[in-house]
Amino acid sequence: MPYALVAPIVVVLGAILGYPVYYLVRLSLEKYGLFELIQHHGTYIGLHNFGSVLHDSVFWHTLLRTVVFTVANVTLTMVLGVLIALLLVRVSTWVRLLVTAGLVLVWSMPPVVAVQVWSWMTNVQNGILNYLLTELHVGNFFQHNWYLTTFSQYSMVTTLIVWGALPFVAITVYAALSQVPHELVEAAQIDGARAWRVLKDVTLPVLTPVLLILTSLSIIWDFGVFTQPYLLIGPGQQTTSNYLMSVYLYVEGYGQTNFGRGAAISILMLAIVAAMSVVYVRRMLRVGEEQ
């Protein structure tokens, strides 16, 4: 009986996912460009694509840039998310409802829409960001272009991504916080424990599993992010000096119609992500087994 229930989905996934995955491996071992795409036939060249990618300094620079980018984004998201959750515990009910409603609204914004709003807010001529920074005397940002240097470009991409990711983290951590036993916190306080000790010894142990999952999810998402950097910096402004992994493989593989090379980069990227997913998958597997 269970096999009959699972069979349809296994067949469908096998066809629409298994076949492309098989093709991914095959493509990575072939010379496959526009000509081969029309012919529907590539030329087997062994591990040449992998060799050429691994000997390309662009690959290693992109990998390093993506790691730095991921670390920065995940750290900001997690720290700010936890702080917001801790704040939600301390405010009055109406403020909590207000902030939660705002967070949910932000959470629901489609990424492509958020990108357009960001490019309007950071616009050189009439962007509100330049106006506000100048008015607040942070400096003279009149007609400041945020997209001139790689660092500046990625500060903007980071604000966009962290803004979009905060609601999920904050609301989930808040939900976990409400599971911290009240009596335990009070007992610790009566025993004279300071706020910091209560946080470290009572609250944090309850939060740890949630934080672990949220961090691994954020790492996986930010490492593979595509839409925000690609569109905010601009499809025409993607160069070897500002690639992230996803953009790199998209431009080199699809954009330059070098599908074999693109497939090799994809496999390398998927392998890195798979290694990072182990923590999350194992945790979820335990959840699935428990019930």
Next chain:
Amino acid sequence: MSRRRTPVLGWNLVGIVLFAVMVFPVFWMVSTAFKSDDEIYSFTPTWFPGHPTLHHFRTAIDRPYFWTDVKNTVIVVLITVAIALVLSFFAALALAKYRFTGRKLFIVLVIGIQMLPPTGLVIPLYVVLARYQEVNKLSGVILVYLTFALPFCVWTLRGFLIGIPKELEEAAMVDGSTRLGAFVRILLPLVAPGLVATSVFAFITSWNEYIFARTLLSSGSTQTITVWLSYFYGGARSVDWGAVMAGSTLISIPVVIFFLLVQRRIAFGLTAGAVRG
């Protein structure tokens, strides 16, 4: 505890500032959409539109392919959700109610696929679909969306199905119902909210999808609405920001409404069990 009165005021203030900062971009989008061009391109911006106008909404809707692309998106999303829901419901049932060999492997696949960065599969999916002349067709995009919707739906529905006590199902069968009868009369009404929440969430992810839509659909008349918006940059020299923000607002509205409806039910799907663990 009177010591705690004053801090709450301070925290409330921080909360309100946080709310203002987080919501500002959304507010700015809507506000810009209703402003006149004079206000939008003034060097001293106004917070609210002085004379609210629908001009930019008209410009956005009148742009080529708006309605065609909305129609394309709705077709793709509805078919994806319908197929995903039917197929994944049975698989979720198997996961929630039976133990079987290969169950563990199946769970690993279901969770693992959701972790794959979509970009990693763009190249092979494009080449395979090109091979079968499915590029630039909605059917090709639906197939791709299914690969990502199916695992998600299985995992979330499983969560809803587990919540249903076995005794209810058994009681129905003792009453002389067949297994199918028990399923239709007892299980289905109980799982209906879960089905709605799951399908709405699958709806939103497909509606928002960008990279595959952009790669697989190359002409304006077959695009989806996110691709339409991403190409939306007014005239040759200047960007019509009012119209871009009006278009952005229009595209967000269905998503925001649906999201608000189901957020509570689905929010913890990804971390389900972690809290209890």
